[in-house]
Amino acid sequence: RLPREKPLxxxxxxxxxxxxxxxxxxxxxxxxxLVWDDASGQxxxxxxxxxxxxxxxxxxxxxxxxxxxxxxxxxxxxxxKKERVAKNELNRLRNxxxxxxxxxxxxxGLRPTGHQSKEELGRAMHVAKVSTASxxxxxxxxxxxxxxxxxxxxxxxxPLFGDFAAEKKSQLExxxxxxxxxxxxxxxxxxxxxxxxxxxxxxxxxxxMSQKSKRKGGRQGPGGKRKGGGSGPPKRKGGLGGKMHxxxxxxGGKRKGGxxxxxxxxx
Numbered sequence: 001r002l003p004r005e006k007p008l009x010x011x012x013x014x015x016x017x018x019x020x021x022x023x024x025x026x027x028x029x030x031x032x033x034l035v036w037d038d039a040s041g042q043x044x045x046x047x048x049x050x051x052x053x054x055x056x057x058x059x060x061x062x063x064x065x066x067x068x069x070x071x072x073x074x075x076x077x078x079x080x081k082k083e084r085v086a087k088n089e090l091n092r093l094r095n096x097x098x099x100x101x102x103x104x105x106x107x108x109g110l111r112p113t114g115h116q117s118k119e120e121l122g123r124a125m126h127v128a129k130v131s132t133a134s135x136x137x138x139x140x141x142x143x144x145x146x147x148x149x150x151x152x153x154x155x156x157x158x159p160l161f162g163d164f165a166a167e168k169k170s171q172l173e174x175x176x177x178x179x180x181x182x183x184x185x186x187x188x189x190x191x192x193x194x195x196x197x198x199x200x201x202x203x204x205x206x207x208x209m210s211q212k213s214k215r216k217g218g219r220q221g222p223g224g225k226r227k228g229g230g231s232g233p234p235k236r237k238g239g240l241g242g243k244m245h246x247x248x249x250x251x252g253g254k255r256k257g258g259x260x261x262x263x264x265x266x267x
Contacts, residue, residue: 013099016091 014022021028034043037052044052061073116124129136137147158166177184 015095016098 020026031046033045035046035052036042037044039053044050046052055077061077063069063071063073067073129139132139141147
């Protein structure tokens with residue numbers, strides 16, 4: 001057999017009830033998961049979804065004899081369930097603390113542990129002062145105390161001398177980075193950045209071209225480019241009766257080959 005890689009798991013510590021049951025000699029009894037439900041007339045689970053004697057489906061609750069008739073029984077039942085859940089959670093935390101031999105903090109608040117330094121006391125006093133609606137502006141101050149401001153982070157510089165171990169470590173790390181053949185550049189990140197920049201440039205060019213075409217307002221028809229759009233008759237020079245740009249052969253014009261009306265025939 002191969003040797004075990006990790007140590008054996010430690011046994012779980014006994015809970016308070018398990019310790020009491022072992023002391024009194026109480027043995028656990030196995031319960032069946034299904035019980036008979038008289039309301040539905042069938043076998044159902046003891047707990048969980050569609051359990052037996054499920055009181056959450058009731059639309060009417062009978063008011064007890066000594067209870068207030070105006071009290072909401074549904075809200076009272078929900079509040080009782082919340083209290084039971086909170087009590088179970090508290091017992092669970094107590095069992096964990098008892099198992100690890102720790103003491104839970106009391107309900108009155110956390111008690112200070114150990115000696116607090118000057119910085120910790122100052123930080124606690126500052127937090128207590130600015131924990132008001134006005135952020136401590138109208139709190140009483142000492143005679144020479146300044147108005148509270150937002151506590152910023154002070155810059156911490158390395159000492160000029162004394163810490164030789166840290167200086168040696170930083171210098172060795174710098175030499176290791178300089179001598180290493182592995183590039184410090186993240187190739188995947190740089191490639192993605194370059195692709196994003198190219199896509200942005202192409203999108204900007206397309207947007208600029210579309211704005212220029214909208215500004216011109218012309219369309220290219222089947223006969224070539226024409227400002228203003230539309231296909232109409234050719235323009236005349238000089239108004240009515242002028243010459244046209246595109247000359248069409250009429251009935252009385254000269255034509256090579258063939259006889260025309262009013263013209264000379266070819267000999």
